[in-house]
Amino acid sequence: MKQIITMHSRVKDVWNTIIGHDILAKLLLQTGLSEKALLNSLVGNFSLWMIRKMTEKILDAPFWPAFLHLVNSELDDEAPLDGKVERTWWKEAVFYQIYPRTFCDSNGDGIGDIQGIIQKLDYLKELGVDALWLSPIYDSPMADNGYDIRDYEKINSDFGTMEDFEQLLKEVHAKGMKLIMDLVVNHTSDEHRWFQQAIQDPKSPYRDYYFIRPYTKEELNNWTSFFSGSAWSHYGKEKDWALHLFAEKQVDLNWDNPKVREEIADMVNRWLDKGVDGFRMDVINYISKDKGLPAGNESVGTLMGYRGIEHYYYGPHLHTYLHELHQNTFAKHHAFSIGETPGLGRKMCRRVTGAEREELDMVFSFDHLETPGHVRWDAYQYDLNYYRNYLLDWQKNYGNNCWMSLFYNNHDNPRMVSKIDLAGIYRKEIEILLAVLQFTMKGTPFIYQGDEMGLVNYLFRSIDDIQDIESKNYYEKLILEGEKEIDAWKTILAGTRDHARRMLPWNNQEIPELKQEIDTSIQSIYKQLIHLRKEHSCLIYGELNVIDCHFDRFVYERKDAKESFRIDCNLGNQNRKAYKMPHEYALLGESSSCSKELRPYEVRIWYYKKERTAKKN
Ligand code: ISL
Numbered sequence: 001m002k003q004i005i006t007m008h009s010r011v012k013d014v015w016n017t018i019i020g021h022d023i024l025a026k027l028l029l030q031t032g033l034s035e036k037a038l039l040n041s042l043v044g045n046f047s048l049w050m051i052r053k054m055t056e057k058i059l060d061a062p063f064w065p066a067f068l069h070l071v072n073s074e075l076d077d078e079a080p081l082d083g084k085v086e087r088t089w090w091k092e093a094v095f096y097q098i099y100p101r102t103f104c105d106s107n108g109d110g111i112g113d114i115q116g117i118i119q120k121l122d123y124l125k126e127l128g129v130d131a132l133w134l135s136p137i138y139d140s141p142m143a144d145n146g147y148d149i150r151d152y153e154k155i156n157s158d159f160g161t162m163e164d165f166e167q168l169l170k171e172v173h174a175k176g177m178k179l180i181m182d183l184v185v186n187h188t189s190d191e192h193r194w195f196q197q198a199i200q201d202p203k204s205p206y207r208d209y210y211f212i213r214p215y216t217k218e219e220l221n222n223w224t225s226f227f228s229g230s231a232w233s234h235y236g237k238e239k240d241w242a243l244h245l246f247a248e249k250q251v252d253l254n255w256d257n258p259k260v261r262e263e264i265a266d267m268v269n270r271w272l273d274k275g276v277d278g279f280r281m282d283v284i285n286y287i288s289k290d291k292g293l294p295a296g297n298e299s300v301g302t303l304m305g306y307r308g309i310e311h312y313y314y315g316p317h318l319h320t321y322l323h324e325l326h327q328n329t330f331a332k333h334h335a336f337s338i339g340e341t342p343g344l345g346r347k348m349c350r351r352v353t354g355a356e357r358e359e360l361d362m363v364f365s366f367d368h369l370e371t372p373g374h375v376r377w378d379a380y381q382y383d384l385n386y387y388r389n390y391l392l393d394w395q396k397n398y399g400n401n402c403w404m405s406l407f408y409n410n411h412d413n414p415r416m417v418s419k420i421d422l423a424g425i426y427r428k429e430i431e432i433l434l435a436v437l438q439f440t441m442k443g444t445p446f447i448y449q450g451d452e453m454g455l456v457n458y459l460f461r462s463i464d465d466i467q468d469i470e471s472k473n474y475y476e477k478l479i480l481e482g483e484k485e486i487d488a489w490k491t492i493l494a495g496t497r498d499h500a501r502r503m504l505p506w507n508n509q510e511i512p513e514l515k516q517e518i519d520t521s522i523q524s525i526y527k528q529l530i531h532l533r534k535e536h537s538c539l540i541y542g543e544l545n546v547i548d549c550h551f552d553r554f555v556y557e558r559k560d561a562k563e564s565f566r567i568d569c570n571l572g573n574q575n576r577k578a579y580k581m582p583h584e585y586a587l588l589g590e591s592s593s594c595s596k597e598l599r600p601y602e603v604r605i606w607y608y609k610k611e612r613t614a615k616k617n
């Protein structure tokens with residue numbers, strides 16, 4: 001048990017706690033300051049009183065009790081980092097995320113569907129994919145493309161029927177692959193029958209399934225929604241208010257009500273009984289909210305862009321609820337879980353994924369998606385040196401009881417390659433580099449649909465081209481705040497989720513002037529790399545040693561008793577001296593393997609088999 005943090009504690013004591021570490025790391029990321037700026041012998045020894053004085057202009061007085069409360073809520077000792085790595089199928093698998101709406105349209109109505117996915121199973125199998133994650137396909141009014149579920153037990157008619165789904169599941173399994181679904185249980189659609197009954201009948205037991213308040217607006221808290229504006233809207237004839245952290249049509253469930261948890265567990269069990277192999281769990285770290293929904297701190301709100309988050313990012317019962325759900329559902333079925341946990345730092349991720357804790361198997365953490373000082377809406381050039389440092393930090397400190405996910409893209413982000421290479425000169429080199437990192441670092445790769453086709457951001461022309469509710473609301477907000485249309489549009493174009501939500505160009509027949517084509521050479525490199533990873537468990541479980549991590553350089557080794565790989569990466573757009581390899585074969589980059597220089601973003605993989613040498617001697 002760590003010592004309780006008070007205003008007399010020092011910065012470095014705070015850094016040593018789980019939540020304190022993650023909050024400080026987040027602040028550094030947000031402000032673009034380095035770890036050294038905070039932890040040098042001078043600042044590291046400052047007491048919180050001193051820091052409070054120094055930051056009076058940014059952090060108001062109520063910030064501090066809120067901060068202490070959070071930091072002190074997670075003081076148990078951390079599990080040891082070393083220990084045996086347990087071997088499981090999901091550590092060895094290559095996952096592929098399908099965004100059903102834009103994956104493959106089988107009947108020409110312009111909307112991707114389940115039969116479309118079935119048509120592409122051979123393609124996915126051939127690529128080397130072992131497991132699919134489907135973004136939501138449940139019945140939904142589609143206010144947020146299916147992340148607003150009306151009925152958890154029905155398939156949305158745009159995508160097909162339950163029979164289509166059962167056929168898909170059967171065919172996936174017949175090919176030796178697995179399938180995980182998306183579990184969206186922080187909120188439901190306002191059209192879900194629970195909410196409808198709650199709002200229509202003031203005596204309904206379903207009222208306590210949500211955060212419904214018959215107050216006047218002034219009595220509500222000041223939380224903001226991730227999709228702009230207040231987190232409260234009113235509903236129904238009585239115009240009762242309900243909490244929604246996302247769109248107005250996504251009302252938050254009250255997990256403190258045991259009935260809610262029971263209903264969710266039953267629903268999860270029904271899907272697991274059907275044979276699905278697990279779930280990706282949407283914003284799962286937001287499910288436990290501080291009792292009474294206290295007002296959000298203004299300073300935190302300004303710093304992070306959203307008010308109220310300190311009351312639910314890692315709420316008081318998060319661990320209890322995750323563990324309970326795990327015991328009642330996943331554990332019984334040996335099913336797999338990966339939590340989407342925006343805002344959780346490395347230490348909290350460790351806490352929810354430690355094998356001994358039985359909460360989640362893995363998480364998606366997001367701190368690598370933007371470099372320090374930037375948010376998704378900024379048009380800026382992403383620096384891969386940051387990504388390397390992030391990876392190394394996790395590889396070293398995440399611990400053998402945890403296992404990280406490796407991904408660059410998903411349905412919520414612009415394509416990473418376009419952020420690294422604004423001019424589009426080195427697109428291909430960067431795509432190969434990212435793929436090599438994804439398949440040779442320690443962790444489970446999650447390909448996002450289209451990564452393997454070499455897709456980049458799309459040149460949307462105006463807000464009229466945009467479908468996504470988050471972007472639309474944000475644009476409106478910027479205009480209301482007085483921004484010029486052209487500036488607001490620049491922001492949306494940089495950050496819109498629609499970049500990743502374009503229909504996949506299976507036939508290379510896109511609108512000619514805005515062409516996006518499949519790059520088959522990227523596809524073949526994906527195949528080679530996935531194959532390599534499958535043939536050599538060294539790339540999964542082998543140790544990882546860093547050989548060089550100077551500016552723009554990343555040379556590392558994966559090694560086990562039998563063999564080793566050395567991977568030589570140029571992370572920048574200048575030629576760099578190649579690393580002199582004592583290895584026997586060049587597996588990737590063969591044609592240039594003799595040259596002494598790496599071209600911009602070039603990557604080479606070298607291989608060395610120990611047994612062979614032993615025999616020779
Ligand atoms: O929290 C955010 C900003 O800090 C958002 O990035 C948010 O965490 C993220 O968008 C959550 O995503 C998931 O839940 C949303 C849904 O719109 C996304 O598509 C989904 O991936 C609400 O269900």
Ligand code: CA
Nearest residue numbers: 105107111113
């Ligand atoms: Ca269709």
